[in-house]
Amino acid sequence: MGLDIKLPIGLMFSIFGIILTIFGLCTLNDTALYERSLGINVNLWSGIFMMIFGGIMLTLYLIKKKQKPV
Amino acid sequence: MSATFILSWIDYLIMIVYFVFVLGIGWALKRYMKTANAFLEAGRSMPAWVAGLAFISTNLGALEVMGMTGSGMKYGMLTTHFYWIGAIPAMVFLALFMMPFYYGSKARSVPEYLKLRYDEKTRGLNAILFAVMTILASGISMYALAILMEKVLGWNFHLSLVLSAAIVLGYTYLGGLSSAIYNEVLQFFIIVIGLLPIVILSLKDIGGWSGLQAHLAPIATSRGFAPDTWTSTWRYTQTSTENPMGVEWYSILAGLGFVLSFGYWCTNFLIVQRAMSAKSQTAARNVPLIGAIPKMFIPFLIIIPGVVAMALMNTPGKGFSLPTNEAGQPIYDYTIIMLLKQYLPAGVLGLGITALLASFMSGMAGNVSAFNTVWTYDIYQSYIRPVTGDKEADEKHYLKMGRYATIFGVAVSIAAAYIASKFGNIMDFLQTIFSMINAPLFAVIFLGMFWKRTTGHAAFTGLLTGFLIALLHHGLTYPVGADTFFKGGWICKFHAYPVEMAQNFWTAIFAFSTATIITVGLSLVTKRKKTDEQLNGLVYSLTPRVSEEKVVWYQKSSVLAAFVLTILVVLSIIFW
Numbered sequence: 001m002g003l004d005i006k007l008p009i010g011l012m013f014s015i016f017g018i019i020l021t022i023f024g025l026c027t028l029n030d031t032a033l034y035e036r037s038l039g040i041n042v043n044l045w046s047g048i049f050m051m052i053f054g055g056i057m058l059t060l061y062l063i064k065k066k067q068k069p070v
Numbered sequence: 071m072s073a074t075f076i077l078s079w080i081d082y083l084i085m086i087v088y089f090v091f092v093l094g095i096g097w098a099l100k101r102y103m104k105t106a107n108a109f110l111e112a113g114r115s116m117p118a119w120v121a122g123l124a125f126i127s128t129n130l131g132a133l134e135v136m137g138m139t140g141s142g143m144k145y146g147m148l149t150t151h152f153y154w155i156g157a158i159p160a161m162v163f164l165a166l167f168m169m170p171f172y173y174g175s176k177a178r179s180v181p182e183y184l185k186l187r188y189d190e191k192t193r194g195l196n197a198i199l200f201a202v203m204t205i206l207a208s209g210i211s212m213y214a215l216a217i218l219m220e221k222v223l224g225w226n227f228h229l230s231l232v233l234s235a236a237i238v239l240g241y242t243y244l245g246g247l248s249s250a251i252y253n254e255v256l257q258f259f260i261i262v263i264g265l266l267p268i269v270i271l272s273l274k275d276i277g278g279w280s281g282l283q284a285h286l287a288p289i290a291t292s293r294g295f296a297p298d299t300w301t302s303t304w305r306y307t308q309t310s311t312e313n314p315m316g317v318e319w320y321s322i323l324a325g326l327g328f329v330l331s332f333g334y335w336c337t338n339f340l341i342v343q344r345a346m347s348a349k350s351q352t353a354a355r356n357v358p359l360i361g362a363i364p365k366m367f368i369p370f371l372i373i374i375p376g377v378v379a380m381a382l383m384n385t386p387g388k389g390f391s392l393p394t395n396e397a398g399q400p401i402y403d404y405t406i407i408m409l410l411k412q413y414l415p416a417g418v419l420g421l422g423i424t425a426l427l428a429s430f431m432s433g434m435a436g437n438v439s440a441f442n443t444v445w446t447y448d449i450y451q452s453y454i455r456p457v458t459g460d461k462e463a464d465e466k467h468y469l470k471m472g473r474y475a476t477i478f479g480v481a482v483s484i485a486a487a488y489i490a491s492k493f494g495n496i497m498d499f500l501q502t503i504f505s506m507i508n509a510p511l512f513a514v515i516f517l518g519m520f521w522k523r524t525t526g527h528a529a530f531t532g533l534l535t536g537f538l539i540a541l542l543h544h545g546l547t548y549p550v551g552a553d554t555f556f557k558g559g560w561i562c563k564f565h566a567y568p569v570e571m572a573q574n575f576w577t578a579i580f581a582f583s584t585a586t587i588i589t590v591g592l593s594l595v596t597k598r599k600k601t602d603e604q605l606n607g608l609v610y611s612l613t614p615r616v617s618e619e620k621v622v623w624y625q626k627s628s629v630l631a632a633f634v635l636t637i638l639v640v641l642s643i644i645f646w
Binding site for chain 2: 002003005008009011012013015016019020023024027033034036037038040042043045046049050053
């Protein structure tokens with residue numbers, strides 16, 4: 001298929017990552033919110049993780065695109 | 071503890087982003103959908119890793135995830151047999167021995183393989199059964215999704231049903247099989263990333279693996295089992311009374327590891343279709359092998375949280391409990407939902423809920439896209455409007471029909487969902503029927519691929535009698551404590567099985583053996599209608615061995631298969 005799946009995966013997880021990282025940063029001092037997650041700011045950690053994952057997918061997509069001339 | 075969640079704006083934001091991407095993928099693929107081949111077979115262009123992830127993702131529906139976490143709680147690590155011995159050997163067998171014939175024969179579906187190998191009636195029987203069952207299965211996932219939305223998020227049942235149907239229809243109508251496959255891959259990643267926080271947090275809460283073992287020991291001994299029963303896989307399977315599942319090692323090996331898993335993984339078109347969409351023969355063989363690698367690690371994601379939930383529920387102060395039904399019994403299927411509620415704050419919670427929604431929807435889309443193909447090629451093209459010879463016009467016509475079939479399939483699924491809401495047991499019923507169809511089908515396809523003498527009449531009769539014997543066995547036996555006739559014993563209560571799984575296993579064994587004996591017997595007395603020439607590419611002994619295409623060593627099927635089997639052995643030893 002003409003659409004490389006790495007593009008939507010990379011974009012979606014980058015967006016998820018950015019949303020959750022910002023939300024995590026804004027709730028850094030909200031101990032009540034993170035009581036159930038054992039005091040860990042899971043939003044921040046998941047957000048960073050997803051940004052990295054999304055970034056890797058986008059990079060792979062760009063590398064592949066460069067290799068194949070249109 | 072109630073199962074209702076209160077979602078905040080950030081959770082909805084995540085959900086909306088996901089739906090935008092799902093529909094966006096369909097929309098982006100639309101311009102490539104110019105022929106029936108592109109729409110129904112993804113143009114046979116998928117890279118092996120994409121098809122491989124879709125391959126296991128199809129089997130990772132939400133009902134599966136919820137059921138397996140519940141089983142993890144009820145039976146402990148014994149549940150991993152469904153992912154290890156009950157899947158991996160069959161996937162390796164499919165890859166090495168069956169894919170060359172499925173892919174190489176140029177058949178576009180499993181029923182079409184039956185037509186090429188045997189005859190029209192065998193294909194017809196399989197195609198019609200498959201089409202009906204698949205659409206019912208899609209309706210049932212739709213129903214389960216709507217029920218979950220209603221109970222967990224407090225949404226309106228009818229609205230949830232129509233909304234999910236509309237989204238699935240949207241992206242399958244636009245992008246066909248490619249769209250379904252792409253969304254399955256997306257779903258795979260979102261499930262892994264969405265559930266990972268639960269695994270880490272729940273294990274941390276209970277004190278890691280050793281803390282988990284320590285918490286589980288008194289629970290196991292109080293129920294009359296050895297202290298480490300919940301964290302063992304094979305150790306307590308000498309007799310059926312040593313483990314909570316009530317099974318012995320040989321019934322796991324023969325029942326789950328052979329009849330049930332080979333029947334499911336090697337013949338179910340829903341699964342095989344993913345591998346058939348690969349871009350080359352080697353890629354097609356590698357699809358199940360690439361899928362097998364993440365498959366073996368899925369238990370860590372969905373079974374271990376269930377095992378932890380067992381410890382949590384029995385540890386006062388953790389505040390973990392399951393909702394109960396009218397009879398006061400815990401509803402184990404809600405384990406994963408309650409864990410999400412226990413550990414995830416707003417934000418990642420939205421991600422977890424989206425992961426469950428995603429797996430429901432891709433389950434439906436998978437069924438609809440398999441239905442499309444079987445309907446268009448095996449029923450419509452074969453019996454209603456055969457090819458005219460004008461290839462271009464034909465492709466256009468069948469593309470249109472594939473699209474109509476999508477709408478029709480979704481509409482019937484909605485109807486099936488309402489039927490399911492009237493008869494709660496229809497799900498058990500459907501699973502039972504599926505196992506009755508798959509076991510004889512595996513016997514017939516296996517004999518067809520490896521014994522050139524097998525004839526069409528024999529295969530057809532074998533399929534039919536295998537199914538009828540399974541039905542008869544189900545009518546005569548029942549699991550102890552069965553409350554409805556969906557569970558068996560509807561002819562008379564002739565024999566009782568200690569657990570339902572034992573009954574399923576024996577149903578499959580009887581169906582498989584009958585189909586094998588009848589097919590072999592009749593093949594010997596009926597005349598072969600297909601010449602050696604016609605069977606070239608369909609039967610092992612009549613197909614010239616092709617050496618593998620020149621690929622890097624790690625892309626060789628044999629190397630991958632050896633790697634997969636090694637991991638299987640290592641995991642089994644670690645969690646013995």
